[in-house]
Amino acid sequence: MLQLLKSLYLIINHKTLIVTALAIFATWFCVRMDIHADLSLSMLSMALIFPIVFAINSAYLRREEALKFLAGIKGHCVSIFLAVKHWGDNKTAEENLLVKTSLHLNNVLGEIKNYLITDKFEKFEFNVYHAISSLSKNLQDMRKVLNASEMSRINEYVSMLIVDYEDLKTIREYRTPITLKTYSRLFIYTFPIMFSPFFASTISVFSIPVITYVMPAVYAFILISLINIQDHMEDPFDGIGEDDIKIEPERFSTLLNKLESKKELTEFMERELLFESDMKSGTG
Numbered sequence: 269m270l271q272l273l274k275s276l277y278l279i280i281n282h283k284t285l286i287v288t289a290l291a292i293f294a295t296w297f298c299v300r301m302d303i304h305a306d307l308s309l310s311m312l313s314m315a316l317i318f319p320i321v322f323a324i325n326s327a328y329l330r331r332e333e334a335l336k337f338l339a340g341i342k343g344h345c346v347s348i349f350l351a352v353k354h355w356g357d358n359k360t361a362e363e364n365l366l367v368k369t370s371l372h373l374n375n376v377l378g379e380i381k382n383y384l385i386t387d388k389f390e391k392f393e394f395n396v397y398h399a400i401s402s403l404s405k406n407l408q409d410m411r412k413v414l415n416a417s418e419m420s421r422i423n424e425y426v427s428m429l430i431v432d433y434e435d436l437k438t439i440r441e442y443r444t445p446i447t448l449k450t451y452s453r454l455f456i457y458t459f460p461i462m463f464s465p466f467f468a469s470t471i472s473v474f475s476i477p478v479i480t481y482v483m484p485a486v487y488a489f490i491l492i493s494l495i496n497i498q499d500h501m502e503d504p505f506d507g508i509g510e511d512d513i514k515i516e517p518e519r520f521s522t523l524l525n526k527l528e529s530k531k532e533l534t535e536f537m538e539r540e541l542l543f544e545s546d547m548k549s550g551t552g
Contacts, residue, residue, distance in 0.1 A: 284492040291460035291467075291484035298468035299480065305465035312487070316459065319452050320494045323444050327501035334439045334504055334513055337346045340432035341380065342520060348403075348425045349524055352410065355418055365409055370528060372403040374521045380433060381515040384440055384505040386551075393437070400430060443502050456491050460484060 298304070315469050354367045361388040379399045384390035411419055464484065504513045 279493045279496045281496060284489060284496070287298070287457065287460060287492050288485050288488045291464070291488040292481050294460045294464035295467040295481055297482045298464045299471055304469035306469060307315070307463060307466040309463075309466075310461070312463070315453050316452065316491060317494075319448060320491070320498060323448060323452065324494065324498045326444055327498055328505075330439050330443075331501060331513065334436060337432045337436040337439070338513065338515070341416060341429055341436070342377070344425045344429040344432065345377065346523075346527075348407070348429075349373060349527060351418075351422050351425070352407070352425040353408070353527070355414055362454065365406070366528060368406055369403070370521075370524045372406050374517060375399045376403055376429075377485060377515065377517040377520050380436070381517050384436070384515065385507060389441060396433065400426065400433075425481050440505065444498070452495065454462065456495060459491065460488060463487075 349366075349369060353366055376399045379392065379396045381450070383389070383396050386392055404423075407422055410422060414422070416536070467480060467484045471477055472481065474480060500508060501511060504511065505515075506512065
């Protein structure tokens with residue numbers, strides 16, 4: 269129940285109340301002044317519903333693309349970490365390169381999060397590139413223990429990380445066309461006035477006059493709610509909407525710490541061996 273109320277709170281705001289009140293008042297005014305008109309509601313769906321639904325679908329697809337690119341960034345970071353850990357016949361462990369690489373990877377993801385949740389693009393964009401540059405410089409120490417082919421693969425992981433970040437940056441900075449948003453808002457805010465003569469004309473149709481005022485209120489509520497949903501999905505990184513993307517650098521850091529820990533690895537191998545033993549005894 270609390271979750272439902274929280275969800276409703278996100279799509280109901282002051283704009284919902286203002287437009288709903290304006291729709292009721294405009295209808296009351298037309299009834300009072302005997303202003304009636306027979307308008308087609310199909311124009312409402314063509315002029316408003318279709319553009320809003322299109323914008324919501326576009327924002328949803330952008331969110332799904334952002335999830336894919338974020339997964340790519342984390343996947344490349346883990347690939348870099350495992351390459352440093354397992355390649356080079358464990359010679360890198362003596363130089364604490366694994367620990368430094370883990371810190372650099374956490375820093376990269378943390379700076380990406382800072383960039384995505386702020387409006388100051390230019391400042392935090394440089395911080396991300398600086399973090400990636402520091403990571404790349406740190407990885408060059410692997411040249412001492414790796415051949416050219418293996419080192420090329422690590423550099424390729426860094427390159428793919430940058431490409432996924434650039435794709436994510438494009439989604440962050442370029443959103444739904446401004447002209448489409450302006451068009452939708454213009455019609456939604458003028459809708460109560462344009463269609464109030466139509467709603468006023470229905471007062472003779474219903475046996476209960478109050479329904480004449482409920483209809484415009486419901487239409488206004490639906491339209492503004494759709495706009496609010498689109499606004500929340502427009503920026504999937506702002507941390508306001510329920511469908512926002514969670515970067516979770518802390519969780520990623522915990523993952524790297526577990527991968528780095530020999531104790532965690534030993535316990536995992538013991539569980540794997542126990543599982544294989546149970547499978548063999550079960551099939552036997």
